[in-house]
Amino acid sequence: MFLTYFGIDYYQRKKYFADVAKKMVELDQPYLIYEMIEQTWRYEDELYKDILRKSTISAMEAITRLEDEQNDYKEFIEAWIHEVKLPMTSLHLMSAELEGSSAQRLQMYVIDLENQVDQALFYARSDYVHQDYLIREVSLQEIINDLVKKNKYLLIQNQMQVTVECDALVYADKKWLTFIINQLLFNAVKYKKNGAGEISFKAVSEKDATRLIIKDNGVGINAHELPRIFDKGFTGTNGRDTGKATGFGLYLCKKLCAKLGLSIEGDSVEDEYTELTIRFPKNTYLSKL
Template identity: 45%
Template sequence: MKFIDFIKDRVMLLLLQGFAMFLLAGFLYATGYPTAYGAVIFLCWLLLLLAYLAVEYYRRKRYFKQMAEVLEHVDQRYLLGELMPESFRLEDHIYQDMIRKSNKSVIERIRQIEAEQKDYREYIESWVHEIKAPITGISLMCENHRDELTRRISLENQKIENYVDMALYYARSEEVYKDYVIQETDLQEVAREVLAKNKHYLIQNGIQAEVDCRHRAFTDQKWISFILNQLVLNATKYKGDSNACIKIETQEYAHGVRLLVSDNGIGIKEEELGRIYDKGFTGSNGRTHERSTGMGLYLCRKLCGRLGIDISARSREGAGTQIILEFPVSSYLSKL
């Protein structure tokens, strides 16, 4: 708090003091008091006023400094009303009481929203599990009656399943910690399962896949499988015109293992590369090729953040894209 601001806040008090001094000076002049007496009175008055302002400024500055320190060090700032420093001023007590009531209302509203979100998330999860039954049924019927029609139905059914999985993992993305198990995972096995799951989609698009994952990583197999599935679908969606290929491989680096998903597709414009993880961003490729939701890479980055995986991308327009997942190995895990 600046002293000039403090003075501005008390301008009415100063004007009142000045007016009182003017009235006293008129009274002394009218009653014939010597000028020296008046000067002593005004000097004492002025010194007392300055002393009061100095003490008051110091106390208010210290009070607001304590409040600022509380805000800086507390994680849950909505608890400010409970942590405000003590003050003898009635005005401060009234403000503190108002802040407490306001924060209480905010906390109740937050809890209400959290409860509504939890109910909605549970509904989505229940809906996904229910709809998976007919999806699996359609898949089995297509496998038992193979012809051109059932092959097409199976392909579309796989697309539906992928979108359903995306809805499920998006609903769970805020509470990944409740549903993951970190363990040593065979990335070769995960990659093969993802490719097998999308084999019809890959065949239809004439895409060759190559897997060379010789390393293991500490992660959750289910979540990394979903992330890798999204990357494969993206690579398929933005494939090149001929000799389309997807390569999934691993590399060891100083702090862990890298999983690289490379393709020779249409690539990404340099000016758009920094925005590919933005929610709903489709870019120029999304508008000129197969319809895109702009949720795949957004969800991948979000889940990678929850799992402690670093995700990055390299791309050149017309020359393909490479997505890199880095699985750091902590000193604790390295001892196991």
């Protein structure tokens, strides 16, 4: 009789916990499993369920507090960046009125500072791309020409020759795409060889996508480091040697491309070239509108 009782009890308990495990796998939010556990006559089951409920609620409250603190910090960073942009704009206008090599160097430093501030702003907003973007048809030629014009003092100071062959229209958010391409342009300037350098922008149309190829003849990337160039905080040998790398530029480009439904990949041969390619899927439905 005892063996029969314990055998039936074991079978029922096994089935009970198997059902709980199955429901947890099927739930979109597994931490709410306590809501799905059926009520039983066993006091210990109800006690465990109540403990699980209180523990889950406590964890959710802690997560909510952390999210609120993070949002407050991001709002502060965004507000601070917008405040910083005002004096930087004034510096940019004042430097444009000056003449000589010192004025050009000052303008280059201001442009570099603006890029760093933009990087901080877009990084703060990178988790909320869906709240601040508009996908529409944009001209790659127009975006790149505007960036070349904006960074002309930086390019002149570094003796960079620019070639643009981008007669193509793609679907993307113009503001976010401009930031991504600008980061890649700055990288090409940052890691150029001594003397004059070259950077080219070329659009290649394919059946289901358009590829934007950005290539420079700079110092290149070590073959064993190439797979890690999009990792957060990765600076590589060249970044450590120059002391200019932050390890966030390419990481942020990769993250934003993923948010916008684009892809980015890199190829390089050390001391020869670096080539970064952004792939824009063709939206046949939007193109017919």
